[in-house]
Amino acid sequence: EDKVVQSPLSLVVHEGDTVTLNCSYEVTNFRSLLWYKQEKKAPTFLFMLTSSGIEKKSGRLSSILDKKELFSILNITATQTGDSAVYLCASQGGSEKLVFGKGTKLTVNP
Amino acid sequence: DTAVSQTPKYLVTQMGNDKSIKCEQNLGHDTMYWYKQDSKKFLKIMFSYNNKELIINETVPNRFSPKSPDKAHLNLHINSLELGDSAVYFCASSHRSKGATNEKLFFGSGTQLSVL
Numbered sequence: 001e002d003k004v005v006q007s008p009l010s011l012v013v014h015e016g017d018t019v020t021l022n023c024s025y026e027v028t029n030f031r032s033l034l035w036y037k038q039e040k041k042a043p044t045f046l047f048m049l050t051s052s053g054i055e056k057k058s059g060r061l062s063s064i065l066d067k068k069e070l071f072s073i074l075n076i077t078a079t080q081t082g083d084s085a086v087y088l089c090a091s092q093g094g095s096e097k098l099v100f101g102k103g104t105k106l107t108v109n110p
Numbered sequence: 111d112t113a114v115s116q117t118p119k120y121l122v123t124q125m126g127n128d129k130s131i132k133c134e135q136n137l138g139h140d141t142m143y144w145y146k147q148d149s150k151k152f153l154k155i156m157f158s159y160n161n162k163e164l165i166i167n168e169t170v171p172n173r174f175s176p177k178s179p180d181k182a183h184l185n186l187h188i189n190s191l192e193l194g195d196s197a198v199y200f201c202a203s204s205h206r207s208k209g210a211t212n213e214k215l216f217f218g219s220g221t222q223l224s225v226l
Contacts, residue, residue, distance in 0.1 A: 034214060042114075042200065042217035043153070086151050097166050098143075098215060100153040 002027045006089050006101035014109050017079050021087050021104045024071040029094030033072050035063055036088040038103070043088055046074070079108045113137050116201045116218035123191055124226055131186045131221045133201030141165075142184035143202040143215065144176060153200070159184055160206075191225045198222050 003026045013019055025033060032050045036043035047056045049065035049072060056063050060079075065072045076083055086103040093099075116133040123129055135142060143166075144156040158166035159178040173189045184201060201218040 038151070041219040043215075045214045045216070048214050088153065090153075095166075097155050097158065097168075099155070100145075102150065102152050105151075 002091070002093050002095060002097075002099045004089055004091050004099050004101035006087075006104050008104060009102065010105040010107070012107045012109065013079055015080055017108075018075065018077045019079060019106060021074040021076075021089075021106070022071065023073070023089030023101060025089075025091040025099075026070065027091045027093035027099065030067065031092045031094070033065055033089065033091045034098070035072070035074050036090065038086045038088055039084075046087075076106075079106075081108050081110055084108045114201055114203055114216050114218040116199075116221055118221060119219065120222050120224075122224045122226065125191055125193060127191050128187070128189045129191060129223070130188070131199055131201075131223075133184050133186070133218055135182055135201075135203040135216070137203055137205070137216060139203040139205045139216070140181055141204050141206055142178065142181070143204075144184065144186050145200040145202060145217075147198045147200060147220070149197070157184075157186075188223075191223075193225050196223055196225045 005024050007022045034048045035046040047063045052067040060077045063074045086105050088103045090098045090100040114135045141160045143158045147153045156170050157176045162178045175187045178184045198220045200220050202215040204215045
């Protein structure tokens with residue numbers, strides 16, 4: 001069965017710190033890996049990765065995929081309190097369903 | 111305009127009742143989903159419809175029955191509600207044809223179901 005594992009499950013940092021969130025996956029016939037941010041309500045899309053080694057960047061957030069080692073990381077530099085959220089990693093394989101990990105709860109303290 | 115809207119936002123009901131959650135998307139997407147998020151924030155797919163055709167049906171009790179009258183709507187009906195059904199239910203949509211690489215999902219704001 002397809003599986004996505006995220007680590008750490010929770011993380012508490014101070015404003016200005018840099019964080020790295022990890023996501024490993026076991027998916028048959030891999031198609032894509034996605035990162036979402038969930039604050040109070042709906043998860044909102046951050047990145048979709050399909051190729052190894054190509055960094056995707058959006059402001060202070062960036063993400064990269066390693067299809068050989070079957071993992072992805074999400075980096076957030078100069079964290080702000082508004083970055084506090086649950087970050088979800090998901091992957092799609094041949095089954096066509098998007099399988100989510102359990103998320104990393106990030107808390108950024110002032 | 112809300113892209114994916116679901117109603118109601120909150121639903122409190124007694125065990126044994128039957129309830130429905132409605133979802134509509136105005137993004138022109140061809141695929142819609144229902145996800146269940148438990149108290150530990152774990153999001154798990156329940157159903158997926160592509161152009162009104164059921165394409166994913168996870169191991170979900172048959173008390174849960176999705177209905178897609180058209181590709182912009184996917185409703186979820188739940189019979190004989192149980193305590194364990196308490197969770198947040200998210201509707202989502204995406205634009206992809208069956209067999210193609212998944213596009214990003216757009217989520218609704220969720221329906222918090224509490225079964226007493």
